Amino acid sequence: xxxxxxxxxxxxxxxxxxxxxxxxxxxxxxxxxxxxxxxxxxxxxxxxxxxxxxxxxxxxxxxxxxxxxxxxxxxxxxxxxxxxxxxxxxxxxxxxxxxxxxxxxxxxxxxxxxxxxxxxxxxxxxxxxxxxxxxxxxxxxxxxxxxxxxxxxxxxxxxxxxxxxxxxxxxxxxxxxxxxxxxxxxxxxxxxxxxxxxxxx
Amino acid sequence: xxxxxxxxxxxxxxxxxxxxxxxxxxxxxxxxxxxxxxxxxxxxxxxxxxxxxxxxxxxxxxxxxxxxxxxxxxxxxxxxxxxxxxxxxxxxxxxxxxxxxxxxxxxxxxxxxxxxxxxxxxxxxxxxxxxxxxxxxxxxxxxxxxxxxxxxxxxxxxxxxxxxxxxxxxxxxxxxxxxxxxxxxxxxxxxxxxxxxxxxxxxxxxxxxxxxxxxxxxxxxxxxxxxxxxxxxxxxxxxxxxxxxxxxxxxxxx
Numbered sequence: 437x438x439x440x441x442x443x444x445x446x447x448x449x450x451x452x453x454x455x456x457x458x459x460x461x462x463x464x465x466x467x468x469x470x471x472x473x474x475x476x477x478x479x480x481x482x483x484x485x486x487x488x489x490x491x492x493x494x495x496x497x498x499x500x501x502x503x504x505x506x507x508x509x510x511x512x513x514x515x516x517x518x519x520x521x522x523x524x525x526x527x528x529x530x531x532x533x534x535x536x537x538x539x540x541x542x543x544x545x546x547x548x549x550x551x552x553x554x555x556x557x558x559x560x561x562x563x564x565x566x567x568x569x570x571x572x573x574x575x576x577x578x579x580x581x582x583x584x585x586x587x588x589x590x591x592x593x594x595x596x597x598x599x600x601x602x603x604x605x606x607x608x609x610x611x612x613x614x615x616x617x618x619x620x621x622x623x624x625x626x627x628x629x630x631x632x633x634x635x636x637x
Numbered sequence: 638x639x640x641x642x643x644x645x646x647x648x649x650x651x652x653x654x655x656x657x658x659x660x661x662x663x664x665x666x667x668x669x670x671x672x673x674x675x676x677x678x679x680x681x682x683x684x685x686x687x688x689x690x691x692x693x694x695x696x697x698x699x700x701x702x703x704x705x706x707x708x709x710x711x712x713x714x715x716x717x718x719x720x721x722x723x724x725x726x727x728x729x730x731x732x733x734x735x736x737x738x739x740x741x742x743x744x745x746x747x748x749x750x751x752x753x754x755x756x757x758x759x760x761x762x763x764x765x766x767x768x769x770x771x772x773x774x775x776x777x778x779x780x781x782x783x784x785x786x787x788x789x790x791x792x793x794x795x796x797x798x799x800x801x802x803x804x805x806x807x808x809x810x811x812x813x814x815x816x817x818x819x820x821x822x823x824x825x826x827x828x829x830x831x832x833x834x835x836x837x838x839x840x841x842x843x844x845x846x847x848x849x850x851x852x853x854x855x856x857x858x859x860x861x862x863x864x865x866x867x868x869x870x871x872x873x874x875x876x877x878x879x880x881x882x883x884x885x886x887x888x889x890x891x
Contacts, residue, residue, distance in 0.1 A: 552834070580761040620714045
């Protein structure tokens, strides 16, 4: 399987690549429209500022190829910013346009809690999840973010609560996304990545 | 369900070898940071910090190689620091596999460094390390391993650091560091309650009760220790079970 790991120079691509290799996968780091077009699975990692990801997608002209691949039902996994990018826009950079694959916007978590939301937290399952199959409902995952999709809709299969409920796991046909970092989430995270690889195979 | 309190082992290295508290029971080579990292990853550590305490220019490539090898062993977050003075220093450790960097003396000398790093890598990747020492009715910020006063108040500096873009504070009590008398609770509570970002308490840990106290009374979000983990005085797994039994939320290892 040809797995394209989008490396736009601002993310956590190295950690994700390592975690996938530990599972026996052989991802290819890519930053060209051609490699996205030829991919059989696409992973979009990301950490840091929303604008860095969106700007890189447009600067490297990856957006049309990515949208085309997703419409062709190529399996996709977005991680952290890679989840946030699926929405229309983010309060972190209100002028920039997201991928518009999910309705709604990304907003700041409330200032009533310490931000960033940094560390290990649990999930609240709202729908049956293919990504979380075989993972204990008590499992912890590692989060590092201040912005989140705080409105629940049909695509959200698991929520996390920190100041507010927000989307932690999204599954919409071939589109999967997680707000936490499976590549940094120990055994539970490894199992989630393995589930994605199996779903994409 | 809520955010777990983190337990963070710290490896103080001279670039390639762990240099303090290196008598880890059951490890063939207790000074090897890679072997220790693998051990802590398996034992349920929530994060790992690796510091280059020598931080000399000519040892830098060695430290970066250590970070690469340590990162390869981990499925938990890695923070690296010691001698980070510029955007390029930080980029080098992040490219080597660190998720976050700590800045200390260089940020005191040039606070704008915090903003530069935060803009480039995001606030979640920038940890402001502060070495605080009691002075009359407040805590003085010190640099160069607690030997020199930076002539500023810890509380004010922590708040300024957050305003400049730090996403976390690593707060070490110079008074408690190495004493094994327990964390500095008044210091940690004062800082943790005054800033909007997570605070990692450091310095003085020995007993499981010290950890329980720093989370409950000290309002710490995470607690860091070095030698008690390295020399086998305290297992991370047992520590977490101790805390869970006292209703302190922790991520229990499987």
